[in-house]
Amino acid sequence: MLLYLQYFLNPQERPVFFPLIPDTRASVPMIVGVHPATKQTPPRTEILVTAAGTGTQQTQLGAGKGTQQQPGAEMDPDPESEAQPDSPECTDNISIYRHFTIKQCYSPHSCRGHFEIQRTGECPEAKVFSNDAVYTHLVRQLWGPDTFRVELRGPEMQMGNHTYLQECRYHSHFALTQPGVYIARIALLYVGYDATNELPPFRWFPLLNRSIIDPQHLTCATTHLPRHVVCAFVSFAGEERGAERTSECDCLCACVDLETPSTPPNALRSNLTHHTPLLPALPHSVLPPPPLLHWSVETQPCYGNAPGRWIRNRSTYSWHPYHCIPVAHTPESIHQCLSGKRVLFSGDSQVRATWTVFHNTLHHLRSLGTTHTQFARNKELFSVAKTQKHFESTYSFGLFLMWHDDGFLHNLMQSVAAHHPSGKPLLEKAGSYIPKGRNFAKYMTSRPYTDVSDFDLIIAGIAQWPLSPEHWSYSEYTHYVTEMLKLLKLHTRAQVVMLGSPAWPLRKDSFVMGFKDWRNNVRLQLFNQFMEAKCGEFGIVYVDEFALTYPLLSTSHDDAHFIDYPQVEIITRLLDTICSHSILR
Numbered sequence: 001m002l003l004y005l006q007y008f009l010n011p012q013e014r015p016v017f018f019p020l021i022p023d024t025r026a027s028v029p030m031i032v033g034v035h036p037a038t039k040q041t042p043p044r045t046e047i048l049v050t051a052a053g054t055g056t057q058q059t060q061l062g063a064g065k066g067t068q069q070q071p072g073a074e075m076d077p078d079p080e081s082e083a084q085p086d087s088p089e090c091t092d093n094i095s096i097y098r099h100f101t102i103k104q105c106y107s108p109h110s111c112r113g114h115f116e117i118q119r120t121g122e123c124p125e126a127k128v129f130s131n132d133a134v135y136t137h138l139v140r141q142l143w144g145p146d147t148f149r150v151e152l153r154g155p156e157m158q159m160g161n162h163t164y165l166q167e168c169r170y171h172s173h174f175a176l177t178q179p180g181v182y183i184a185r186i187a188l189l190y191v192g193y194d195a196t197n198e199l200p201p202f203r204w205f206p207l208l209n210r211s212i213i214d215p216q217h218l219t220c221a222t223t224h225l226p227r228h229v230v231c232a233f234v235s236f237a238g239e240e241r242g243a244e245r246t247s248e249c250d251c252l253c254a255c256v257d258l259e260t261p262s263t264p265p266n267a268l269r270s271n272l273t274h275h276t277p278l279l280p281a282l283p284h285s286v287l288p289p290p291p292l293l294h295w296s297v298e299t300q301p302c303y304g305n306a307p308g309r310w311i312r313n314r315s316t317y318s319w320h321p322y323h324c325i326p327v328a329h330t331p332e333s334i335h336q337c338l339s340g341k342r343v344l345f346s347g348d349s350q351v352r353a354t355w356t357v358f359h360n361t362l363h364h365l366r367s368l369g370t371t372h373t374q375f376a377r378n379k380e381l382f383s384v385a386k387t388q389k390h391f392e393s394t395y396s397f398g399l400f401l402m403w404h405d406d407g408f409l410h411n412l413m414q415s416v417a418a419h420h421p422s423g424k425p426l427l428e429k430a431g432s433y434i435p436k437g438r439n440f441a442k443y444m445t446s447r448p449y450t451d452v453s454d455f456d457l458i459i460a461g462i463a464q465w466p467l468s469p470e471h472w473s474y475s476e477y478t479h480y481v482t483e484m485l486k487l488l489k490l491h492t493r494a495q496v497v498m499l500g501s502p503a504w505p506l507r508k509d510s511f512v513m514g515f516k517d518w519r520n521n522v523r524l525q526l527f528n529q530f531m532e533a534k535c536g537e538f539g540i541v542y543v544d545e546f547a548l549t550y551p552l553l554s555t556s557h558d559d560a561h562f563i564d565y566p567q568v569e570i571i572t573r574l575l576d577t578i579c580s581h582s583i584l585r
Contacts, residue, residue, distance in 0.1 A: 086110040097212040102186065104216060111176040111220035115150060115160065115186060116169070123168035129193040135474035138526065139196045144170060147190040147522050149209075149506070152218070154182030157310040157317055157551040176220040177322075178311060184216040189506070195522040198473045204516040207508040302326050302576060305544050310551055316371075317552065319569040329575045331365040335397040337579035338362075342400045342454060344494075347461040348407040349386065350502055353561040354459070354545070355403045356382045358571050362395060371565075378563040404449065407465040408440070408480075412458070413487055415449035420491035430483035433476050440470070456584055458492065459574070461499035461545075464519055467527065471518040478530050489538040495583045497541045497574070500528045502566075503550035505559045521550065541583065543573050 090105040099120055106113030124145050130136050143164055150160025150172040160172030176182065187209050189195065194205035302324040310317035345355035356378050364377070385391045389405040406412055410431075417427040434440050452458065462481065466472040472480075488496050504519040511517075528546050535542040548566050555564045562570075578584060 088113050090116075094213050094216065096214060097188065097210065100188070100212055102213055104184070106218055108219045108221050111179075111222070111224045112174070113218070114171050114173040115184075116171060117148065117186070118170075119146070119168035124192045125166070125168060127193055128199065129196055130198040130474070132198065132473060132475045135196075135198070135526075139193070139522075143196070143522055144168060145191065145193050146170070146188065147195045147520070148172065148212075149187045149189055150174070150184070151186075151551075152176065152182045152184045154178075154218075155180035155220075155312050157312075159551050160186075175224070176218075177224050177309065179220050179222055182218045182220065184213075184218055185211065186213045187506075188212050190520065190522075195520045196526075198471075202471060204518065206513060207506060207520070209506050209508060305542075305547075305573060307547075316565055318565070319548065319572075326572065327576055327580045329572070329579065333579060334362065334365065334575065337575075337584070338395075338397065338399045340398040341456045341584060343402070343457045343459065344452060344455045345401070345403045345459050346406045346409060346412050347499065348405070348463045348465050349561060350463040350545075351459070351461040351499055352385055352403060352405065353382060353502075353563050353567060354461075354499060354570055354574070355391075355401075356385065356563055357567040358574065359391075359393060359401060359403070361568075361571055362399065362401070363393075375557075375564055378567075379557060382561070382563055402455075406460075407463070409460055409462050409484055411449055412452060412460065413484055415452045416487055416491045419451060419453050423487050423491040426483050426487040426490075430480050430487070433479040433483070435470060435472055435476055453493065455492075455494045457497065457578065458488070458494045459497045459499065460488075461501065462531070463499070463501045464504070464524070467523055468517045468519040469515060474523075474526065474530075477527055478534075481531055482534055485534050485538050485540060489540060495541070497543060497577060497583075498531060498535050499570075500531060500542060500544045500546050502545040502548075502562055503553060505553045505556045507559050509559075521546075541577055543570065543577060545570055548573075 086107050086109055088105040088107040088110075090103050092103070093101045094104055095102040101118045101120055103116040104113065105116065125140065127145065128136075129139070141164065143162070144166075145168060148160075148162065148170065150162070152158040152160070152174055154176075155178035156176065158174050158176065160174050163171040163173065165171060172186075189208055190205060191208070197203070197205065302321050306321040306324050308319055308321035311320045345351055345358070360374070360377050360381060364374075385403055385405075391403040393401050395401070404411070413423075413427050413430065417423040462484070466477050466480075485498075501524050503521050504524055507517070525546060528544070532542045532544070534540075548569050549562050552562075552566050555566055556562055557564065
């Protein structure tokens, strides 16, 4: 089922449509797409969740049960609500850092709650950190000056869903689904827009990663599948457009124009693209599940980016989608899907990590071995490919697989433009946005492609080089990505799949301090979400790696890359995308 938001990057551009996963905030009508199999439109659904997370209402599918409420009308609280177990209880200030007050509001019965974080001193909300009006507006409305990491670890792993309420007030919402005991921690990462600064002279601001509460123990009494809602009011043009702030939303997220969407591009068939719109720019690694707007949700197979959560499985965590059944990829089905195909992986070391696990998974399909054996095998190949920069392999079932180091995908664009002269202006235009005076050539491989026209599938990602150490501005990145995707879409016969950047482990060691590493997860999410939005506009499949890696930063073997079980789930999503939905014709 596709849910679409219509919005504009600026008032002059045509509307773009992308799937929506609502956020746990407040009530607005949701635009429901047509089911691809039945060609029917399901009933319209509205859900209301107050700031405290209580008072839900929705129209249920199927049985037609559930209470109704008029749009815009507030739900009157139950007179006995204070006595009901679902009402969250809020603590006094639990902060151990004098510059912030923190309250914890939580119900062990509904297993829903949030942390309220407030600066105690002057709020630097008006501080200038960029000359880009759109970027400034996004950061000020959606993130605020300070950056936090809220983690809940227990039977499942969750990251708090950040909301900026203005005036240095923040909420971090969570909705647990598995019963048991959880430990909640909050770390202050950056202050005063240090995470998002773009102004010269560039000053590198190191990561703080300071604990600001003592570990809190939360108990979830029963199993839950919490529902989604949506609201908001930030436009891309840096101005208010159309939507009014309501008591239900109360600045809890970003607002977009909700209008009747047109038919989405054909390339978005089967819900292949990811579900998070460019707005709201929220840490969506463990978003609560969507409303029950799926058809036969108990038996529906998962799409490539089906939302879910990491559930503890002894000493590790395994990924469990919320409302679908994972597809079982057998050696026979993978052989049938990829037989005789030519597949190219292109990008930086983050894409190399995905290629490494993909290669080894296919090479050892019938004898994967123990988890320890798989990890050792991945680690060895990952190091070998780092030195070679280029790796080719052919499998017994006729698949040809190539890895090529190309951090900015500039070599890939050069090859495409060389064989399609009409693409040369797009390449030149993309190059015009490369920051002047930066050492761009240093990160270009010395072995360019000769011809990519005969590949059936190109799996690529620009990943993290524009953030470190180049420190591209948001404007430079968005313009470069726009021209790059346009070139790949118009001048390659291959199906293109773009990989989003994985999350960046929290580091402040001598390497990142000496290297002045600009990477942080706020800018990564902003860049990823723009990439995702543009992929949807051009009909290019997007695979979200950030959502899967952000909750499990500690699983990185080198504090930079993921070649363990988070990457296995990324490979599963790739196979879902490539094989289950037959994008290879």
